[in-house]
Amino acid sequence: LFQNKGLSPGLLAVLGLLIVKAVLFQLRNPSCPPCIGSWIPWFGAAFQFGKAPLEFIEQARSKHGPVFTVFALGKRFTFVTEEEGTEAFFKSKDLNFEQAVQQAVENAVSVPAEAFYQNHGNLYSMMKGKMGPSNLHMFTGTLCKELHEHMAHLGTEGTGDLNDLVRHIMYPAVVNTLFGKGICPTSQSEIKEFEEHFQKYDEDFEYASQMPECFLRNWSKSKKWLLKLFEKVVSDAERTNPSEITSKIAFWTLAFILSYPSIYKKIMEDLASVFGKAGKDNIEVSEEDLKKLPFIKWCTLEAIRLRSPGAITKKVVNPIRIQNFTVPAGDMLMLSPYWLHRNPKYFPDPEMFKPDRWKEANLEKNAFLDSFVAFGGGKHQCPGRWFAIMEIQLFVVLFLHKYEFVLLDAVPKESPLHLVGTQQPMAPFRVQYKCRE
Numbered sequence: 001l002f003q004n005k006g007l008s009p010g011l012l013a014v015l016g017l018l019i020v021k022a023v024l025f026q027l028r029n030p031s032c033p034p035c036i037g038s039w040i041p042w043f044g045a046a047f048q049f050g051k052a053p054l055e056f057i058e059q060a061r062s063k064h065g066p067v068f069t070v071f072a073l074g075k076r077f078t079f080v081t082e083e084e085g086t087e088a089f090f091k092s093k094d095l096n097f098e099q100a101v102q103q104a105v106e107n108a109v110s111v112p113a114e115a116f117y118q119n120h121g122n123l124y125s126m127m128k129g130k131m132g133p134s135n136l137h138m139f140t141g142t143l144c145k146e147l148h149e150h151m152a153h154l155g156t157e158g159t160g161d162l163n164d165l166v167r168h169i170m171y172p173a174v175v176n177t178l179f180g181k182g183i184c185p186t187s188q189s190e191i192k193e194f195e196e197h198f199q200k201y202d203e204d205f206e207y208a209s210q211m212p213e214c215f216l217r218n219w220s221k222s223k224k225w226l227l228k229l230f231e232k233v234v235s236d237a238e239r240t241n242p243s244e245i246t247s248k249i250a251f252w253t254l255a256f257i258l259s260y261p262s263i264y265k266k267i268m269e270d271l272a273s274v275f276g277k278a279g280k281d282n283i284e285v286s287e288e289d290l291k292k293l294p295f296i297k298w299c300t301l302e303a304i305r306l307r308s309p310g311a312i313t314k315k316v317v318n319p320i321r322i323q324n325f326t327v328p329a330g331d332m333l334m335l336s337p338y339w340l341h342r343n344p345k346y347f348p349d350p351e352m353f354k355p356d357r358w359k360e361a362n363l364e365k366n367a368f369l370d371s372f373v374a375f376g377g378g379k380h381q382c383p384g385r386w387f388a389i390m391e392i393q394l395f396v397v398l399f400l401h402k403y404e405f406v407l408l409d410a411v412p413k414e415s416p417l418h419l420v421g422t423q424q425p426m427a428p429f430r431v432q433y434k435c436r437e
C-alpha cells in the first residue's frame with residue numbers, strides 16, 4: 001500500500017512502526033472504547049474530524065455507540081455522550097481539568113505552565129466569589145450605563161449585520177464594566193482596530209490553542225497587540241474572552257426572539273408592563289427589574305442551550321471505567337454540551353427554540369435544567385455564568401426597548417466548524433433598525 005504512494009524507505013519504517021504501536025495498544029487494551037483513526041499514523045482521523053467536527057461527533061456516536069475514541073494528531077480524544085459518562089466527567093477524581101487546558105492557556109495567552117498551576121486555583125475562587133449571584137447588583141448599574149453609551153453610536157436608524165451591531169455595543173461595554181475604563185480605546189478608529197484584533201484573536205483561538213504560534217502569523221500579531229493592551233490591568237492573563245462569548249449568545253438570543261413573532265410580542269408586552277411604553281429614552285434597569293422579566297431570561301438560557309460549546313475537556317490521569325469500557329490514562333475525555341442538549345431524552349423537541357421549557361428549572365435557587373451543561377459542571381463550572389446571563393438579559397432589554405427591527409435575511413444556521421466556545425453563524429443576518437418614537 002505504502003510503496004504505491006512513492007514514500008521513502010525511512011518514512012515507511014516510521015509509519016510501519018506507528019501502525020504496529022497503534023495495533024498493539026488496542027490489543028493490550030481490549031476494553032478500550034472503539035477507536036476511529038485512519039491508515040495515516042499520527043495524523044489519524046484529523047482530516048475527517050477537522051472538516052466539520054460537530055457533525056463528525058454525532059455521526060461517530062450513531063455508528064460506534066455512546067463512548068468512542070477519535071485518534072487525531074497523535075492524541076486520543078475519548079467522547080462520552082450519555083448520563084454515565086457525564087456523571088464521571090464532572091465528578092471523577094481520576095480526571096484533571098488543569099492538565100487538560102494548561103497547554104491551550106500557554107499557547108493562547110503565553111502564561112507559562114508553572115505560573116498557571118500556581119495561580120489557577122486562587123484566580124478561580126476569586127472570580128467565583130466576585131461574580132456570584134449575590135454580587136451581580138454591583139455590575140448592573142455600570143453595565144446599563146455602558147450599554148446605553150455604546151448603543152448611542154448606532155444612531156437613530158440604519159442597516160447592518162445583527163452580529164456586528166451587537167458586537168459594536170457589547171465588546172466595549174463589557175470590557176469597561178469588568179476591567180474599568182481606560183482599557184478600551186475611545187476614538188472610533190481605535191475602537192475599530194481593537195475590534196478587528198479581538199475578532200481575529202477569537203476566530204483562530206481554537207486552532208491557535210492547539211498548535212505552535214509560528215504557523216499563525218496574523219493570529220500571533222493580534223494576540224501580542226491585545227496582550228500589550230491588557231497587561232496594564234490583568235497581571236495574570238485570563239484565557240477566557242468573556243465579551244466575545246456573551247456577545248455571540250446575545251446575537252443568537254435576539255435572532256431567535258425576532259424570528260418568532262409570538263415570542264417577540266410577548267417580550268414587548270413584558271417590557272411595557274415593567275417600563276411603560278417602549279421608546280427612545282434611556283431606561284435605567286436594576287437587578288430587581290430583571291427579576292420581573294423571567295421570560296427574557298428563559299430566552300437567553302434557551303439560546304445558550306442551542307448554541308453551547310461543541311466540546312469541553314478533561315485529562316484522564318488514572319484509567320477510568322465508563323459503561324463497559326476502560327478509558328486509559330493520557331486520553332483527553334471530551335463531553336459535548338452541544339450534542340447533549342440535542343438529546344430528546346433530556347430536551348423534548350431539541351432543535352426547537354422553546355423558552356417555556358425553562359419554567360421547570362429552579363432558577364430562583366440558581367439551578368439549571370437537568371443535563372444542561374453549557375457552563376460545564378462540578379468543581380470547574382464557569383465562574384462567570386450568572387454575570388453572562390444577566391449581561392445578555394440586560395442587553396436584550398435595552399436593545400428591544402429602544403429599537404424596532406425589520407429582518408432582511410433568514411436566521412442563519414450555526415457553522416459545524418467550531419468545537420470550542422459558542423457557535424458562530426454561517427451567514428450574515430442583516431436587519432434594519434429604527435429608534436422607537
Ligand code: HEM
Nearest residue numbers: 124240242245249312374375376377380381382383384388
Ligand atoms: C454564555 C456565556 C458563557 C459560556 C457558555 C461559558 C462556558 C464556559 C465553560 C463550558 C467553561 C469550562 C468549564 C469546564 O470545562 O468544566 C467555562 C470556564 C470559564 N469561564 Fe465561562 N462561559 C461563559 C461566559 C463567561 C463569562 C462572562 C466569564 C467571565 C466574566 C467567564 C469566565 C470563565 C472562566 C474564568 C473559566 C475557567 C474556569 C477555570 O479555570 O476553572 N465565562 N466557561
